[in-house]
Amino acid sequence: MNLSTMATAILPRPGFRVTVIAVALGMALSMHAVAASQTPEAADLTGLSLEQLLNVEVSSAGRKPQKLEETATAIHVITQEDIRRSGMTTIPELLRMVPGLQVAQINGNTTAVSSRGFNQRYSNKLLVLLDGRTLYTPTFSGVYWDAQDVVLQDIERIEIIRGSGGTLWGANAVNGVINITTKSAAATRGGMVNAVAGNYERQGVLRYGGEIGESGYYRVYAKQAGYDNQLLVTGAQAHDQRKIQSAGFRADWNLSGGDTVMAQAGVFDGNSDQTVPVAQLVPPATLPVDLTLTQKSNNLLLNWKHVLSSDAEWSLKFYYDHYERKSVALNLGERRNTSDLDFQHRFLPAENHDVVWGLGYRQTSDELRDSFIMSLTPSSRRDNTVSAFFQDEIGLAQDKVHLIVGSKFEHNDYSGFEYQPNLRLRWTLDERRAVWAAVSRAVRTPTRAYSDARANVAASALVGPPFRALVRIVGSQSVKPEESLAYEAGYRVRASERLFLDATGFYNEYRNLLTIEPGTPFLEAGPPARIVVPQQFQSKASATSHGLELSTSWQPAEDWQLKAAYSWLQMRIRRDANSLDTTIEGKAGDVPQHQLQLHAHHELNAHNNLDASLYYVDRLPNQNVPAYTRVDVRWGWMPQRDLELSLGARNLFDRGHPEFVSTIVGPNTSEMPRSLYAAAIWRF
Amino acid sequence: MSSKPFRAAMYTALFAASSCASVQAATLTEHEVEAAFVYHIVKFVEWPAEFRAGGKLRLCIMGQAPFAKAAALLAGKQVGGRAWEVRHVDFYANLQECRVLFIAASESDNLRRVLADIKDSAILTVGDSEGYAERGVMVNFYSEQNKVRLEINTDAVRRGGLKVSSQLLKLARIVNQPRGMQ
Numbered sequence: 001m002n003l004s005t006m007a008t009a010i011l012p013r014p015g016f017r018v019t020v021i022a023v024a025l026g027m028a029l030s031m032h033a034v035a036a037s038q039t040p041e042a043a044d045l046t047g048l049s050l051e052q053l054l055n056v057e058v059s060s061a062g063r064k065p066q067k068l069e070e071t072a073t074a075i076h077v078i079t080q081e082d083i084r085r086s087g088m089t090t091i092p093e094l095l096r097m098v099p100g101l102q103v104a105q106i107n108g109n110t111t112a113v114s115s116r117g118f119n120q121r122y123s124n125k126l127l128v129l130l131d132g133r134t135l136y137t138p139t140f141s142g143v144y145w146d147a148q149d150v151v152l153q154d155i156e157r158i159e160i161i162r163g164s165g166g167t168l169w170g171a172n173a174v175n176g177v178i179n180i181t182t183k184s185a186a187a188t189r190g191g192m193v194n195a196v197a198g199n200y201e202r203q204g205v206l207r208y209g210g211e212i213g214e215s216g217y218y219r220v221y222a223k224q225a226g227y228d229n230q231l232l233v234t235g236a237q238a239h240d241q242r243k244i245q246s247a248g249f250r251a252d253w254n255l256s257g258g259d260t261v262m263a264q265a266g267v268f269d270g271n272s273d274q275t276v277p278v279a280q281l282v283p284p285a286t287l288p289v290d291l292t293l294t295q296k297s298n299n300l301l302l303n304w305k306h307v308l309s310s311d312a313e314w315s316l317k318f319y320y321d322h323y324e325r326k327s328v329a330l331n332l333g334e335r336r337n338t339s340d341l342d343f344q345h346r347f348l349p350a351e352n353h354d355v356v357w358g359l360g361y362r363q364t365s366d367e368l369r370d371s372f373i374m375s376l377t378p379s380s381r382r383d384n385t386v387s388a389f390f391q392d393e394i395g396l397a398q399d400k401v402h403l404i405v406g407s408k409f410e411h412n413d414y415s416g417f418e419y420q421p422n423l424r425l426r427w428t429l430d431e432r433r434a435v436w437a438a439v440s441r442a443v444r445t446p447t448r449a450y451s452d453a454r455a456n457v458a459a460s461a462l463v464g465p466p467f468r469a470l471v472r473i474v475g476s477q478s479v480k481p482e483e484s485l486a487y488e489a490g491y492r493v494r495a496s497e498r499l500f501l502d503a504t505g506f507y508n509e510y511r512n513l514l515t516i517e518p519g520t521p522f523l524e525a526g527p528p529a530r531i532v533v534p535q536q537f538q539s540k541a542s543a544t545s546h547g548l549e550l551s552t553s554w555q556p557a558e559d560w561q562l563k564a565a566y567s568w569l570q571m572r573i574r575r576d577a578n579s580l581d582t583t584i585e586g587k588a589g590d591v592p593q594h595q596l597q598l599h600a601h602h603e604l605n606a607h608n609n610l611d612a613s614l615y616y617v618d619r620l621p622n623q624n625v626p627a628y629t630r631v632d633v634r635w636g637w638m639p640q641r642d643l644e645l646s647l648g649a650r651n652l653f654d655r656g657h658p659e660f661v662s663t664i665v666g667p668n669t670s671e672m673p674r675s676l677y678a679a680a681i682w683r684f
Numbered sequence: 685m686s687s688k689p690f691r692a693a694m695y696t697a698l699f700a701a702s703s704c705a706s707v708q709a710a711t712l713t714e715h716e717v718e719a720a721f722v723y724h725i726v727k728f729v730e731w732p733a734e735f736r737a738g739g740k741l742r743l744c745i746m747g748q749a750p751f752a753k754a755a756a757l758l759a760g761k762q763v764g765g766r767a768w769e770v771r772h773v774d775f776y777a778n779l780q781e782c783r784v785l786f787i788a789a790s791e792s793d794n795l796r797r798v799l800a801d802i803k804d805s806a807i808l809t810v811g812d813s814e815g816y817a818e819r820g821v822m823v824n825f826y827s828e829q830n831k832v833r834l835e836i837n838t839d840a841v842r843r844g845g846l847k848v849s850s851q852l853l854k855l856a857r858i859v860n861q862p863r864g865m866q
């Protein structure tokens with residue numbers, strides 16, 4: 001595929017679907033001509049002598065899995081070791097250690113997580129994936145973090161990309177992608193028991209893995225965890241406990257001929273308590289309701305990967321996901337089924353070209369029970385998304401400069417066709433230093449609630465009987481996709497074997513941001529009769545943001561590692577001239593301007609280690625949330641290789657602090673408490 | 685969008701992709717060369733007498749290593765009257781029966797603990813990750829101008845109770861552990 005056909009494909013015009021399919025087909029067919037793929041069987045060289053071996057030319061020397069220095073994005077990786085040493089027990093808490101991410105708990109089971117700004121309870125510009133299954137729900141466009149759970153010891157790595165990931169990952173990866181990858185079942189053989197007990201939590205995990213025949217592996221797990229009520233700012237007990245149970249399995253087969261097959265399934269059952277202000281037509285007009293959200297979900301994922309050579313492979317992935325979320329107290333119920341099929345192929349079509357392309361199809365259907373506070377019209381809807389992407393990494397100037405061009409093309413049932421191209425450049429200055437720069441366009445497509453919702457969010461008796469006023473947020477079919485244009489640049493230097501520095505700067509422009517526009521009040525028949533003040537979702541704001549993200553990792557001695565990260569973020573949101581949304585501009589103050597974190601990992605000896613972390617998070621001016629500093633410490637003791645014990649404290653020097661106040665109708669804020677815990681991991 | 689053309693594209697893509705598998709050419713990877721090196725290197729290593737007996741020579745592979753596929757070819761091959769046996773192990777496995785332990789890059793975080801645990805077990809440690817030799821792995825592969833080279837940490841070999849013949853040392857870059865990193 002050459003650049004001119006690519007340009008044709010990028011231009012949106014009538015018949016674009018035909019173009020996309022034709023391009024994809026053309027690429028598929030042209031693969032027949034691909035030469036120099038190599039056999040997946042290994043060659044036996046034991047017949048050669050040592051001297052001869054020293055002279056064998058190998059093709060892939062240096063082409064190992066991409067190192068951090070070799071990417072042209074702002075990327076951070078959380079390893080299993082990082083997870084172990086952090087002492088954290090949930091995914092959102094783990095994400096605090098990622099430089100440049102905004103993580104803030106609203107209460108004990110609700111967390112706001114975003115990248116490069118726009119933080120809220122359902123941050124809609126961040127895509128989260130678990131083994132390729134999206135955790136982003138299209139109902140409210142965000143992640144129900146309290147309905148997600150993973151056995152943390154089974155995580156291989158968590159890759160976090162700050163900035164636009166739209167080209168590879170599609171709509172909604174506007175400001176970042178979080179990619180959680182679990183270990184192959186081949187890496188989790190034997191048994192594991194994990195127990196955690198603390199003054200705010202208890203957790204038990206049982207996992208067992210083994211072999212299936214000659215080339216297959218499996219693991220099964222069951223987990224139960226409970227998190228206690230925290231305290232409100234007033235010192236009273238909050239209603240925000242959480243209980244979860246989950247179980248599942250994963251199986252991996254390494255078949256001959258370079259095929260690997262993975263199958264996994266999981267079931268989840270959880271309860272989250274919250275206190276939510278609810279509008280009602282009888283006095284008092286707004287009533288705080290203590291409710292329990294119950295969640296049930298199950299999913300199945302199959303992935304078939306075929307390795308053609310060390311530089312070429314394709315994979316086919318299918319998953320099915322079902323979840324339900326209910327509150328009896330509010331008569332709310334939501335149900336969703338999603339099926340997704342995804343194909344990806346990576347190959348080297350010519351010297352200095354490394355191409356990856358793919359096709360995807362997703363169908364999602366939902367059902368929402370009609371209730372006074374929230375309904376969707378229609379109450380049930382089925383949506384399809386079809387997508388294709390390609391990316392070519394071109395090596396130039398003796399492989400010193402890499403140019404990466406690519407785009408995603410997507411068609412969804414709300415806004416139709418979307419394209420999300422990017423252009424990236426990586427220049428390896430020498431063995432230790434690299435610079436990169438990128439320009440990318442991404443979109444956050446309208447989703448179910450923005451299009452079809454009707455939510456009564458507040459009531460007021462001010463007008464006096466017999467009339468009551470009711471504030472109602474309504475969706476609109478005319479909501480446009482939010483668009484972003486992102487400019488980024490970064491510099492990485494491995495100053496020595498022990499010192500690594502990473503700096504990224506960015507400037508982003510957004511338009512068609514979601515606003516809530518007041519409409520003309522009208523009288524609605526009762527009983528009781530009410531004056532409805534409609535507030536409609538519209539796309540009438542734009543924004544710019546810029547910032548700097550610095551991180552460094554330094555190992556002064558083999559047994560001592562230090563990490564530090566600082567991020568600075570400046571946002572400005574502007575409503576359009578015809579917008580009446582007076583709150584939108586203040587939302588720039590929903591994220592901290594400065595964040596700093598320091599981590600120290602010390603190996604006292606082969607059996608004992610000490611970890612300490614410090615987090616400073618600036619105030620949130622829009623929410624009157626003050627700045628806070630948090631310190632975590634942990635001591636790990638490994639008396640023998642199969643047993644690990646640890647003691648730790650989170651937020652050690654602080655009795656409690658609030659981190660975030662949900663500005664949309666949301667649960668009460670409780671304080672992040674000081675917590676102490678003991679944990680044990682035993683393998684057998 | 686109707687799903688028909690999409691499905692057609694998907695099938696075509698799948699068909700095309702799977703037919704690529706039959707295209708073959710002989711290009712060697714560093715892992716194949718490394719596996720052959722391991723096969724030969726043991727001839728130049730002397731284990732303490734109590735570890736020399738037995739008909740099997742066990743190569744253990746720890747972590748996720750692309751090297752594993754090439755190393756699988758060694759299984760059953762004879763070297764110096766002993767037959768190779770290849771096992772995959774994880775961090776928690778009993779390593780006492782391993783005579784050669786290949787530690788993958790994925791185990792970098794655990795390296796210190798693994799080495800501490802097997803320091804008296806007469807196990808030849810091997811790796812192919814930058815910095816492994818300095819950190820105490822006895823034999824480490826690296827690449828130079830598309831060729832595989834080896835470095836040997838002679839301190840680690842001595843501490844492990846093994847002896848490496850000078851014939852092998854001549855072909856390798858000698859690495860000594862920096863002070864304070866032992």
